[in-house]
Amino acid sequence: MKLLRRIALYTGLAIAAITFIYPFLWMASSTFKLPAEVGSLALIPHDPTLDNYRTMWARAPFGRALLNSTFVATTITLTVLVFGSMTAYAMARLNFRGRPLLNAATMAVLMVPGQLTLIPLYTLIVQLGLIDTYTALILPYLFNATAILMLRQFFLQIPQSLIDSARMDGMSELRILFTIFWPLSKPVLSIVAIFTFMGAWNEVLWPLLVVRDQQVMTLPQLLTVFALGGGAGTVGVSLASAMVLVVPVVVAYMFLQRNFIESMAGSGIKG
Amino acid sequence: MRAEQKPGSLMAAPYAAYLLVFAVYPIAFALVLVFLQWDLVTAPSFAGTDNVRLLLHDGRFWRAVINIFVFLTIHVPLQIVTALALALALNRPLAGRSFWRAAFFLPVVISGAVVAILWSNLYATDVGLINKLLVKIGLSPVPWLTDPRTAMPAIAVMVTWKNVGFYVIIYLAGLQYIPKSCQEAIEIEGASAWQRFRYLTLPSLLPQTILVVTLSTINGFQLFIEPYVMTGGGPLRRTYSVVLYLYNNAFAYQKMGYAATIGVALALIIGIVVFTQRRLIGKAEAL
Amino acid sequence: MPSVTFEHVRKTFGDATVVEDFDLGVADGELLVLVGGSGSGKSTILRMVAGLEEVTSGTIRIDQRDVTALLPRERDVAMVFQDYGLYPHMTVRENLSLGLRLRKIPAQEISRRVTWAAEMLGLEALLDRKPKQLSGGQRQRVAMGRAMVREPKVFLFDEPLSNLDAGLRAQMRIEIGGLQRRLNTTTIYVTHDQVEAMTLGDRIVVLADGRIQQVGRPIDLYRAPINRFVAGFIGTPPMNFVEGGLRGDNGQVIFIAEGISIRLPSAKTAKATVAEPLTLGIRPEDLRVEFREDASGATGPPDEALTGRVVLVERLGGTSHVHFDLGAGSGRMMASASNDHLPEVGEAITVRVLTDRIHLFGTDGSAISN
Numbered sequence: 001m002k003l004l005r006r007i008a009l010y011t012g013l014a015i016a017a018i019t020f021i022y023p024f025l026w027m028a029s030s031t032f033k034l035p036a037e038v039g040s041l042a043l044i045p046h047d048p049t050l051d052n053y054r055t056m057w058a059r060a061p062f063g064r065a066l067l068n069s070t071f072v073a074t075t076i077t078l079t080v081l082v083f084g085s086m087t088a089y090a091m092a093r094l095n096f097r098g099r100p101l102l103n104a105a106t107m108a109v110l111m112v113p114g115q116l117t118l119i120p121l122y123t124l125i126v127q128l129g130l131i132d133t134y135t136a137l138i139l140p141y142l143f144n145a146t147a148i149l150m151l152r153q154f155f156l157q158i159p160q161s162l163i164d165s166a167r168m169d170g171m172s173e174l175r176i177l178f179t180i181f182w183p184l185s186k187p188v189l190s191i192v193a194i195f196t197f198m199g200a201w202n203e204v205l206w207p208l209l210v211v212r213d214q215q216v217m218t219l220p221q222l223l224t225v226f227a228l229g230g231g232a233g234t235v236g237v238s239l240a241s242a243m244v245l246v247v248p249v250v251v252a253y254m255f256l257q258r259n260f261i262e263s264m265a266g267s268g269i270k271g
Numbered sequence: 272m273r274a275e276q277k278p279g280s281l282m283a284a285p286y287a288a289y290l291l292v293f294a295v296y297p298i299a300f301a302l303v304l305v306f307l308q309w310d311l312v313t314a315p316s317f318a319g320t321d322n323v324r325l326l327l328h329d330g331r332f333w334r335a336v337i338n339i340f341v342f343l344t345i346h347v348p349l350q351i352v353t354a355l356a357l358a359l360a361l362n363r364p365l366a367g368r369s370f371w372r373a374a375f376f377l378p379v380v381i382s383g384a385v386v387a388i389l390w391s392n393l394y395a396t397d398v399g400l401i402n403k404l405l406v407k408i409g410l411s412p413v414p415w416l417t418d419p420r421t422a423m424p425a426i427a428v429m430v431t432w433k434n435v436g437f438y439v440i441i442y443l444a445g446l447q448y449i450p451k452s453c454q455e456a457i458e459i460e461g462a463s464a465w466q467r468f469r470y471l472t473l474p475s476l477l478p479q480t481i482l483v484v485t486l487s488t489i490n491g492f493q494l495f496i497e498p499y500v501m502t503g504g505g506p507l508r509r510t511y512s513v514v515l516y517l518y519n520n521a522f523a524y525q526k527m528g529y530a531a532t533i534g535v536a537l538a539l540i541i542g543i544v545v546f547t548q549r550r551l552i553g554k555a556e557a558l
Numbered sequence: 559m560p561s562v563t564f565e566h567v568r569k570t571f572g573d574a575t576v577v578e579d580f581d582l583g584v585a586d587g588e589l590l591v592l593v594g595g596s597g598s599g600k601s602t603i604l605r606m607v608a609g610l611e612e613v614t615s616g617t618i619r620i621d622q623r624d625v626t627a628l629l630p631r632e633r634d635v636a637m638v639f640q641d642y643g644l645y646p647h648m649t650v651r652e653n654l655s656l657g658l659r660l661r662k663i664p665a666q667e668i669s670r671r672v673t674w675a676a677e678m679l680g681l682e683a684l685l686d687r688k689p690k691q692l693s694g695g696q697r698q699r700v701a702m703g704r705a706m707v708r709e710p711k712v713f714l715f716d717e718p719l720s721n722l723d724a725g726l727r728a729q730m731r732i733e734i735g736g737l738q739r740r741l742n743t744t745t746i747y748v749t750h751d752q753v754e755a756m757t758l759g760d761r762i763v764v765l766a767d768g769r770i771q772q773v774g775r776p777i778d779l780y781r782a783p784i785n786r787f788v789a790g791f792i793g794t795p796p797m798n799f800v801e802g803g804l805r806g807d808n809g810q811v812i813f814i815a816e817g818i819s820i821r822l823p824s825a826k827t828a829k830a831t832v833a834e835p836l837t838l839g840i841r842p843e844d845l846r847v848e849f850r851e852d853a854s855g856a857t858g859p860p861d862e863a864l865t866g867r868v869v870l871v872e873r874l875g876g877t878s879h880v881h882f883d884l885g886a887g888s889g890r891m892m893a894s895a896s897n898d899h900l901p902e903v904g905e906a907i908t909v910r911v912l913t914d915r916i917h918l919f920g921t922d923g924s925a926i927s928n
Contacts, residue, residue: 009360009365010366012360013360013361013365013371016357016360016375017371017374017375019432020374020375020377020378020432020436021374021377023389023390023393023400024377024381024389026400027389027392030392038398041400041403041404083285083286086282086283086285086286087282087283087285087286089282090278090279090280090282090283091283094276094278094279094282094283095275095276095279096276096279096280096283097276097280098283098287099279099283102283102286102287102290105290105294105295106290109290109294112294112298112538113489113492113493113537113538113541114493115493115513115514115517115534115537115538116297116298116301116534116535116537116538117293117294117297117298117301117534118517118521118534119301119304119517119521119527119530119531119534120296120297120298120300120301120304120531121293121297122521122527123300123304123309123311123527124292124296124297124300126311139293140293142289143285143286143289143290143293148286172278173278173279173282174282198380201382202381202382202383202384204382204383204384204496205495205496205514205518208518208522209518209521209522220382220383220384220385221384223382223384223385223388224384224388224496224499224500227388227391227500228499228500235392235395235398238388238392239388239389239392242384242385242388242389245382245384245385246381246382246385249380249381249382250377250381253373253377253380254373257369257372257373257376258369260376260380261372261373261376261440264379264380264437265437265440265441265444450641450643452639452640452641452642452643453643453644453645453646455608455610455630455637455639455643456637456639456643456644456645456704457645457656458610458629458630458631459608459609459610459630459631459635459636459637460631460636460656460657460660460704460708461631461657461660461661462631462660463631466660470645470656470660471645474645474647474648475646475647477647
């Protein structure tokens with residue numbers, strides 16, 4: 001009886017897992033298929049071809065977009081980590097006037113749906129003449145309230161004695177933060193790094209608003225424009241462009257999936 | 272400013288400045304924009320309550336709101352049931368547990384744009400994978416994205432698929448908190464598997480279910496890239512989401528004032544819905 | 559006819575044997591205590607009776623019925639857990655009645671039993687509260703009530719008092735004992751606290767490393783421990799042990815260790831071999847402190863006494879404990895003394911040994927003096 005239930009369980013799980021993985025496998029294999037074959041269910045192409053990739057690469061600046069995305073996402077992640085921990089440190093361990101207000105404001109920000117501030121921010125960017133710039137893509141994301149709260153929570157738990165002895169040794173607060181707190185905060189820093197990077201990498205609405213120039217577009221944005229704008233032509237080509245976006249993420253995911261899960265689920269639960 | 276407050280103030284100042292510019296100012300200006308007409312090229316002009324009155328009578332806007340409610344009615348219950356079922360299945364000593372978990376979580380990390388493009392192809396009426404499978408087992412193909420009755424449901428199923436891994440993790444965490452002694456006690460008390468679920472597991476997961484409902488509702492109201500990529504809002508405007516309408520007003524029609532009005536209205540609607548949900552669930556818990 | 563029977567019950571986890579050949583019968587209405595340290599197997603045995611652990615080999619019977627392969631809910635047992643296992647989202651009344659509702663017992667009967675249990679445990683005022691609003695002692699009572707309303711064949715208690723503070727523990731001990739006697743339900747009670755075992759148990763099973771060390775009534779375990787482990791485990795304060803050997807001297811048998819020479823009655827040494835190393839055990843309450851000043855009016859023969867120097871005096875209220883060092887490195891011992899005349903630290907004292915209360919243990923730990 002028990003054996004039967006186990007078999008049923010594993011079968012059910014396997015079927016479910018297939019529905020989650022198979023579409024990506026099909027997508028991947030379709031990118032190697034000729035147009036005629038694309039619709040087939042088969043996972044191994046009859047006549048594998050790189051045409052789709054060549055076409056895609058030629059028709060739109062995907063290499064450039066990849067660089068753009070990498071640059072933007074990395075910059076955002078770095079600033080969130082550095083400035084975010086500075087802020088979190090100040091909020092957790094330093095006294096300053098207005099600290100409770102800042103705290104409350106940070107939590108309030110989390111409650112506001114992004115769509116409310118979308119238009120005013122857009123007009124601001126336009127007024128500042130920052131359309132089609134990397135600045136526009138990065139600036140609104142310099143600080144991340146969820147990250148700050150998470151870091152603050154973690155920093156609260158580091159013993160005061162470490163700070164006291166460092167201060168007595170004459171260390172400045174910034175040095176304390178980066179030489180003492182940071183090494184101790186590796187787990188939370190990596191969680192913040194992952195969900196910030198992934199959020200920035202996948203963000204598409206904001207770029208669609210502030211960037212028109214294909215040379216400045218991020219990868220998901222270019223992909224969307226390309227797929228919708230008819231530039232793709234065939235399914236194979238549009239899926240090939242999607243692959244450029246997906247493959248780095250999947251590779252990273254395969255190695256770091258525990259960190260990914262911990263990070264994105266953890267941030268969601270807190271946010 | 273006292274000396275010992277200096278480092279704190281300095282370190283917190285950048286964030287305070289950021290909040291002013293990117294949080295306080297936009298929220299305030301959004302409310303101002305509601306009363307303006309502006310195309311970003313010419314100077315803004317005062318519009319009084321025009322935008323608000325327009326919105327209240329705007330068929331497209333309310334169509335979009337109804338669309339979202341259609342979406343939520345399918346998405347939220349489906350999300351709860353699938354996430355819970357998978358979490359229960361995974362919550363036991365299994366071979367390859369991290370593999371299963373990773374498989375279900377994979378779509379969560381993939382960009383929404385990619386998922387939308389992928390499923391556009393899966394849902395394609397003639398060459399789409401789903402219809403091909405249906406034909407193989409003897410059913411007739413369904414025009415998923417071109418039939419006004421099935422388009423939004425189709426998107427709802429896709430979004431459920433994409434996010435379920437996330438909610439599985441939330442439910443799994445909740446399941447860990449059910450004390451082992453309670454589980455053993457209810458077994459000894461005579462509960463069958465179903466009774467254990469009904470009297471212990473499900474009630475214990477109430478906080479998680481509330482979270483699932485709230486997050487997936489907010490997520491649903493913010494629907495954008497899926498209709499943008501898959502249907503452009505059609506067929507017959509049945510997949511037109513509120514954010515899509517907002518985007519078009521800003522980007523395509525250049526109506527900043529009106530777009531901002533939509534944004535404010537959306538924020539209000541989300542607030543009311545989430546608040547009501549929490550009250551209702553709170554009442555249900557008390558029963 | 560025994561109520562619960564263990565027939566050569568054995569439990570292994572992979573390579574490790576956690577319970578070895580547990581063979582025992584529990585009488586109807588008896589309160590049997592399983593006592594031992596962590597890893598002794600006591601909880602595992604209890605959980606096997608409940609059906610929460612599988613039996614590797616052997617049989618468990620309840621009222622002659624073989625339950626070894628049955629699910630917990632088919633066994634008609636009820637269990638009280640260390641952390642109580644109360645359902646947090648249900649009221650006390652619902653916690654008490656769930657088991658009965660699951661078994662489709664009519665509402666009137668449920669109400670009668672819940673009221674009966676609530677009255678017996680003093681829970682009437684708490685019936686509509688949730689567990690998180692209750693104190694530890696109250697939760698404990700609800701857990702017991704939940705077991706009682708089921709009117710099961712066997713009660714199983716898994717260290718129910720471990721999470722309570724000392725004062726409450728003492729009080730609950732008495733209540734549980736009284737309750738069990740009134741209900742007369744067969745009870746198996748697991749604890750690591752030998753005081754609980756001694757006060758509650760009709761019989762005690764001392765366990766170590768998955769094996770039964772000794773089974774018997776509390777007083778039997780106290781007076782006639784079968785090995786060194788049981789001797790050192792049972793009884794507060796714990797027994798003193800000294801390593802040494804026997805020597806024959808003019809038909810007398812003398813126990814010799816560094817700085818110790820004690821003549822032992824022949825009844826105790828009948829089974830011992832002279833010149834073989836063994837351990838002498840004597841409880842603190844069987845050592846009497848005498849004082850140098852009284853030596854002239856000695857109360858007993860000097861060859862039944864120890865000499866030493868006081869190291870510490872623990873004043874505990876009723877009796878006190880005098881810790882003293884024996885002469886040349888035989889270690890330290892403890893004697894109980896009444897508060898009327900206590901020595902000072904550093905004082906030299908003579909301690910009388912009540913030699914008919916000593917225990918001798920061989921190198922394998924087993925008692926050879928009984």
